[in-house]
Amino acid sequence: MTNIAQRRGTSAQAAADPIAAMVDEHGVLTADAERAANVSDAELRDLYRLMAIARRLDQEGVNLQRQGEIGLWGPINGHEAIQIGAATAMADADWIFPYYRDFGMAIARGVDPGVALTWFRGLNHGPWDPRELRFGPGIISVGSQMPHGVGFAIGCKLDHEPIAVLTCSGEGATSTGDWHESMNFAGVFQAPVVVLCENNQWAISVPFRQQVAGHIADRAAGYGFPGLRVDGTDVLTVHAVVRAAAERARRGGGPYLVEALTYRFQPHTTSDDPTRYRDEADAAPWRAKDPLANAEARLRARGAWDDAFAEQTAQAAEEAATNMRQTLLNAPPPHPGIVFDQVYANPPDSLLREKAEFVSSLESGGAE
Amino acid sequence: MTNIAQRRGTSAQAAADPIAAMVDEHGVLTADAERAANVSDAELRDLYRLMAIARRLDQEGVNLQRQGEIGLWGPINGHEAIQIGAATAMADADWIFPYYRDFGMAIARGVDPGVALTWFRGLNHGPWDPRELRFGPGIISVGSQMPHGVGFAIGCKLDHEPIAVLTCSGEGATSTGDWHESMNFAGVFQAPVVVLCENNQWAISVPFRQQVAGHIADRAAGYGFPGLRVDGTDVLTVHAVVRAAAERARRGGGPYLVEALTYRFQPHTTSDDPTRYRDEADAAPWRAKDPLANAEARLRARGAWDDAFAEQTAQAAEEAATNMRQTLLNAPPPHPGIVFDQVYANPPDSLLREKAEFVSSLESGGAE
Amino acid sequence: MTATTVTLGKALNLALHDALASDPRVLVYGEDIGKLGGVFRITDGLQAEFGPERVFDTPLAESTIAGISVGLAIKGFRPVAEMQFDAFSYPAFNQITSNLAKYRTKTGGTCNMPVVIRIPYGGGIGAVEHHSESPESYYAHTAGLKVVSPATPADAYALLTAAIQDPDPVIFLEPKARYYQRQELTLPLPPEPLGRARIARPGSDATIIAYGPTVAVALAAAEGAAREGISLEVVDLRSLSPLDMDTLTASVRKTRRAVVVHEAPVFMGLGAEIAARLMHDLFDVLAAPIERVGSATVPYPPARVEKLFLPDADRVLEAVDRIREY
């Protein structure tokens, strides 16, 4: 019986993984890989601009929550490089299946920020048409978006279309059964999927080491495909690595896991009080790794940073914040009847009757 | 940020794993390890005897099903070395959380075979008291026994008791969310658990390569503990490796995954028709690896095999089969009222009333 | 288009076949549904005919079997996923309730979910635990799903066809104990619109409301009652969510008496909703309270005693006696 020796040799495989070779021991793009990735100064500036806008809008999200205009906000501070780097790495025809915190991805993908926030204003459960921007809804039931992305990717393969799918989650989500089952499906069906884990070290109050046994990137080997841990505070690294993994997927290379490390600098959401469970000092080593400062340093090193750019960017971010607020505050409240309309494409008569009664009782002031 | 470099070094860890060093590249105990394991000839004969009995009883299970005495039988043919080797490797105070196919473990652990079969005769859902033999019920909802074993193991750790827990499943079960979640819990809580995967290459009609992406033993590294693939047709290997893993767990060494390779020589259950999905030829390479023949060869090599032993063993197996049949056929049918009694330790009045009505309607012949 | 006698199981198989043949976007998948053809052979021959890209085995993971159907639906497929047995749909419960049932709402009504989850259900087959459950209450209570169960080969074909064509998620409950029930059919039958109950037998003295596996029980009871000169009307729900209250109300308005029969425990079973509604809507019409016949409030019992817990014609007739004597 030679089965025992038949192992696919995961370490050999890792060594043979050209994507792994793109990063150094700190998970940062090597100089060679940076050259090969060929991200122009203009493109890098675009990434920076998107990150700066994302950060400003994120802050505005916090403000809006404090002002009572939205019910909840889950800050993305610390995730800018991952979300902007990864979302922009996907081709237009590619798909992204995000999780609730992927606001940065949403705006990079073209979702109107003010519209995105109507979700947290309680006007709806999800304000965009996924097919319009090839961007799924922000899933809240942790980990449960994974099978959607993998299923979609299997569909792309069945359709023989060169489409790659990015599925996103936090590191806490890797503890869920759905995460594992999907990883296994991805491997078994060799689905064209890039599995992105935004490891911000915390799942609400639970730190990484109490959440995850072993290491996330290491788990990919157990599913027969490569996994790579990268510096999630460096937008260029995330962008280049995810782009390479997506290309590989489109070429039929199968799934790839990217674990991007960063830190959740803010509370889990505006409802959270991190002083109960972590020290400010915990964040200290990460402060030096701010995604925006990192990107700025890269631009400066390239000589692609100047005051005019900085100013334009700040202005663009400010404008975006104003627009977001305005769009949000102008968003009309939903007609309650829509709650009935959205459930089924082919609603049962009984539901139509229920709606009619509901609406007429509203109109007669009955239900209120 | 040195996090990236902080990896626990899974390959380094594997190299440092003294249990992994016990087996050769075929997953078979090395001569050195065999000496160190110090399993006496008498003990090896006991293992053989249990396996022979298990095989004979397994055949009797098939017979009884064909004769309509039980509704279903899930043959263990091919699993004898794993089940007997592993069950006997656990100390008396240790616990085993089996799955439905672990009949060999049950009898090794002391469950009366005829009583065990009352389950498949439809007399009950599980005929033994787990605490009596420290042997859990045979769980049918695939993979869902894993959290029970890990939970119990966490309990042992909380109680500071040197108890190891063996949790068992097939390879199909590794696809379930519960398997993964439990592996992660085991790693996070450093639970004293030996996770045994009885990889018989088939989950009903689905072959290993369509079931499992990557390799099962490789997955342990992703949870931060070691995993080892062993020859599941060699009882001595399984016994020695599981024993070492259990000792390690009792000493606080944490979880260990053992993937034991074998082949399901028989149909999934007596309801199954494998001719629809596999060729007899598939089994051919495995035929040479029959667990009983393997053990006999080991005994012969030690000069511990003789005709008297062979005959005594065959006779013991025959007797066991007769006893099993007799016990089974003599088992009294359950009083239907017991179905009410077993649900709650503290049953609601309403259920007691329901039972009373049910019983009185039975007695008046009403419900039939 | 000639009449043939088919079993309920075969009718399901033919419906899947014809759906695969007529719509290239239909996919069939689940555990052991490929070469094996499913443990009940409902998918027999489909992989051989339509290939392993359209009919495929999955790993053993019900949550993700349900979960990929969401992604595949967005990609424009019409997934028909099988859960091997009733209780093995429970690992998929979160995907079904939190995602499948709510995805259209979550996407502002933009993403339809034309997904069918097929589940063999019910008992009486002498099986071990977890293989004989009646999970319909769980799904019927979940807004966003449609829940259907056929009781005859004709409906098996026509309702499964409609379920696959429907743009919304359908939990399709197959009465596994009736897979071998036969009927002469002229196929293909037109799809049967979801949501409509069927008068399985007209009658006037009382209405027996049943679905799936208990329709045959109700018919047997009606047969027995007829011998005693009692005329029972049998309504086969077919759709468990929504309920066809028009048909139910019309029948019970006429008979003024009703019994609901299902295998699930009476407590919080579908009979609760039906009884509550009928007694509410026909409060002044009813001559007797609505009776419910179902299982006791216990986990599904071991095979040896299961028959004592399952509804049978006698228990239905006792209930009929109670309401006729009321």
Add this chain to the structure above:
Amino acid sequence: MTATTVTLGKALNLALHDALASDPRVLVYGEDIGKLGGVFRITDGLQAEFGPERVFDTPLAESTIAGISVGLAIKGFRPVAEMQFDAFSYPAFNQITSNLAKYRTKTGGTCNMPVVIRIPYGGGIGAVEHHSESPESYYAHTAGLKVVSPATPADAYALLTAAIQDPDPVIFLEPKARYYQRQELTLPLPPEPLGRARIARPGSDATIIAYGPTVAVALAAAEGAAREGISLEVVDLRSLSPLDMDTLTASVRKTRRAVVVHEAPVFMGLGAEIAARLMHDLFDVLAAPIERVGSATVPYPPARVEKLFLPDADRVLEAVDRIREY
């Protein structure tokens, strides 16, 4: 033992505290229940006092949170596990229904399962989806579980204490919108035996049956009705499975009219079982059909419109009008 004013949330916290203090086998665990004290602070301070071996955070995996409770119970612990929100108990559905509820049966009555699964439930808090559901029907329909929900700080303490002491699995549903409701209590209260409803307000013209979050709604309705000279009796179920039919029947026998109020969709909600039973058992007594007030047959709506779907005193009073005018 002096009287203090505590919130419902604090009463739960004190019950957990006292259980941990009095029984060394009690364990408390779940997501974020340690240092954070739970997202609602129900476990506040417990880890600090009882240490991380008895009060601990788990990884984010509800199925295994429920699943380890089975193993820990066999090991002789009394696990009290928290699901962070209602809909996040769904990933644990298989462990709860297939294992926890059936384990005693599966082991021939030998292994008790003294496990409490705490679940904050219900809506009205302006939350995003999955945070406002009412899953009680799912659990109440599952034989082998007991399902409990307190409506007052006193009951929160007394019922949680009893649930932890009970040898069987209890799904303990906490009305999260009422965590801040206050009451003056003299603690420790004796445990309140599970299975008994409570007359929250005596009355004579109709019975309002409520539980958890809707008890306050029912009381407000009764208050409003009283101003118009109508006397409503409010029954707080406390136990959703089993139901205390004796108390319910006695009340409705007296009032001859009843309304059941819950936040869950009316369709297959607990009101169905209650209405079906009361109309069955009191068929000749009732002066009007039992009314049910609950949510529409839709996924829980977005925060901005949720109030329109939740039962309020006006909707209860409209239902009362309907049955009084009947």
